[in-house]
Amino acid sequence: MKKVLVILLIAGICISTVFASGQGDSSGDKQIKIGMSVLELANPFFVALTNAAKKAAEENGVELIINDPKQKVEKQVQALETFIASEVDAIIVTSIDPAAINPLVKQAKEKGIVVVCHTTKLDSYDVWVAADEYDMGYTLGLQAGKWIEEKLNGRAEVGILNYDIIPQVINRKKGIIDGIHKFAPEAEIVGDATAGSPTDGMAVAETFLQIHPDMKVICGINDGGALGAYEAVKAAGKDSDDFFIGGIDAVPEAISKIKQGGIYRASVDQAPQIAGKKCVELAIQAINDESFKEDYLQELIPVNASNIMNY
Template identity: 30%
Template structure:
């Protein structure tokens, strides 16, 4: 009889022990889930040109955050080609990325692969263009932005040239929304300085393209005294060509967009590059990165579409730029 009691007690104790272990194990699983971190997360980043100053600054900011959190960033340059952009997105999916941040310069080309990525549970952030399928969208209002650049140029023409100028526009028609931005720049100039003439418009979104455009202007339109463009890089290239030809001085002005470090430096130095539009794109890069990380950790945030705030910058308000 005592032997039976001992065996029963042993079985009861063993059952209690196993139940306790199972309970502790489930607690451990819950705790592990709650303590999920971004370490080991993989994010694919695709931009149209990884050598572009703006994207270099944005990526530097992303990498600083990634290094602190243990996140891996995979980069891909689409070279402003829709086919390459789609290929980059597909590569990110195949590589097992948890999130994708990409410059969406062609919504029609990207929408299907974006929707496929989202179906697989990948967080997708569409930068620079709308997307119905993406998890988040970060964009500028290109109509307001184009008018802001055009109005800066037009106001300067009125104040310094009596309302009349010969104007050249740096376009970048490979990317549709930049082409639209150039249209609004023209409209903005005509609205503020209607007696001015748009004498030339050419693709010049990159520095070397701007230099080439500047050299063409010096030969074909030597009377050009105002240049406005869809970004800083191309306009700074025109500035470089003009300076090489000693075409500078108080009657020349150039206006861009993105408030790159080179653009701000040129304004600060009282060069012919006199204005830009500030978005704080370095912070935007960090914001997109953190939106992806937070969503991965289970915090989707409140906004799906974020529109960048913009501020026209000239010499008198440079202190706004961080």
């Protein structure tokens, strides 16, 4: 049986294990073991992703070891080293820093471990599960741009919550900006700072509002940062009827805010529940030398007041 490295980089060295009863459904002689590392479990998206992966592992009789590196590259490196040393069959990884992770992926592949990359492609892999980064951003940007066109007469000062430390996510930011300018070419990007968690999003938004008190639009590359911005805008008493906050991932907290009809106006559903399930299922197929899809791109759905009751 070919060993598989399924890598899902998070951030942190905290590791939890899901033990499933029974054998991996096609392994024949021993239970399949998969190591998974994401960016951080403080992000609601990765909570949903790993919960789905746990469920898929249990359903398939697979042992799943989950690592939370808390966005610390060194902790993710340590986790992958541990996965390789313990001879997992697969590693699922959402890479924090591809340059640091690529050498470990090479080691894993040399040991016959299959690699499943989530979001960020690495130099070598067996499976890639992701949504197109630019399209994700563009889908949010179109919603923000339409809001600016209809509610703000086509003009607005805009703040962007980025995550430029991951190269691929820069394309997501570019998509947001291009989407905004599709409907509102005169909108001005006056703030652009890193914020991928609620804590960082709140801090960055507070600074945005202090420097640009007329800002009316904040878009985040994920819902985590955008939810923090929501709290900052509310605390500043700037939650007016024409303020727009939007993010990406359609996490439960964001869905709840959109349903409330306040300033959190939009998100983009890239279905972390489906992605988590697919990461595990494709890893199992690769481990068992079955036919599998090497590149799996997820469908993107804009989420706003027009369809929020579907969630």
